[in-house]
Amino acid sequence: MSIRKRNWTNSKGEEKTAWVVDYVDGKGVRRLKTFAKKKDADNFAATAKVEVREGSHVADGASVTVKAAGAFWIATGENEGLERSSIDQRKRHLKLHIEPFIGTTLLSHLTVPAVREFADKLRNEGRSQAMARKVVGSLGALCSDAQERGLATRNPVRDLRGGRRRGKERQADKRQKGKLKVGIDIPTREEIKGILAAATGRWRPLLVTAVFTGMRSSELRGLRWQDVDFDRAQISVHQRADDYGKIGRPKSEAGERTIPVPPAVVNALREWKLACPRRASEDSDGNPVKELHYVFPTGSGNIESRSNITKRGFLPTQVAAGVTVSSDEKDDDGKIVMVAKYGGMHALRHFYASWSINRPQDGGLGLPAKVIQERLGHSSIVMTMDVYGHLFPREDDAEEMAAAERSLIG
Secondary structure, eight states: OEEEEEEEEOTTSOEEEEEEEEEEOTTSOEEEEEESSHHHHHHHHHHHHHHHHHTOOOOGGGOOBHHHHHHHHHHHHHHTTOOHHHHHHHHHIIIIIIHHHHTTSBGGGOOHHHHHHHHHHHHHTTOOHHHHHHHHHHHHHHHHHHHHTTSOSOOHHHHHSOHHHHHHHHHHHHHHHOOOOBTTTBOOHHHHHHHHHHOOTTHHHHHHHHHHHOOOHHHHHTOBGGGEETTTTEEEEOOEEOTTSOEEOOSSGGGSEEEEOOHHHHHHHHHHHHHOOOEEEEOTTSOEEEEOOBSSBOTTSSBOOHHHIIIIIIHHHHHHHTOEEEEEEEOTTSOEEEEESOOSTHHHHHHHHHHHHSOGGGTSOOOOHHHHHHHHTOSOHHHHHHHHGGGSOOSOSHHHHHHHHHHHHO
């Protein structure tokens, strides 16, 4: 590896000077890199020498743009069998947020300051704090994939987001998001009573099951009749349906579980089974038949979409029950339009968790945290406590504190 000074005269007759680093990369290819200042050439030579020796150096000529690396990153996800929704999210982050700002940047030129500038630019261009954080995370995953392919020397996102900083950011996220609140994020008991009373038709058994099992909407959509045990009053979760109607395993190993259900669920499902649409199939001889398969299907017996369940079932039922909030719109008579208070089915999952936590004297089940984790299908009890820990009843209220004081000092 050598550094030499180069002098020449340009077309205007001006004398120019540059410093050229002449070296051989880890693949035995001769490389030349030019700098305007000698100190920059010296710094590059010192860094490149170490990287070549360690086998991690990637020359500009062997690097690719962020856009090209993104295409490789998406291909990696497809080859690993990621869900279609995850692949689509990668494509959206790449097309809408990464390519417009740094798509033409070489990975070898992507530094920690450049990533910091990119993150700031995302926020300045109107992306929310949460979206900017997710996009920068996607950029980090992209860089990791490029490293494994030998297209990048280092991952500047990882250097930017050290372990201690991530811990602080997680705490900041929690403070920003806040704890789940009954009546805001979690329906109250009165609201649930109203929703169940207003639920009719095909939506009633679905909403009853969601309220008393805490199942995810994807698990409800993929639920089969063979997973419903009327005699034992329990439902087993073995599969889920993604946003594109593809059946797969639950989100985690803990997601495969058995949930006991109260009589309200058993009775609603028994009645619904008589009217449940059947899907087209074939018997053992190849003759067309209609079979009961999914518990909450479309009219043709196939997998129902998440949007239909929300827009045609959950939201209108809330409006009918009076579980509403004011919108910014007015009707033809000038009255404020009332809309459903809870935007998605996950609110019913939150209610089931709170109902399981509440003490029996408060109208709940009073279950231990470990049992609640198992019924919700969380991968760890840490997740359960992070989300719902503040809902558990305190054992250090004034009366208990007074009793403990008397026991201690008499």
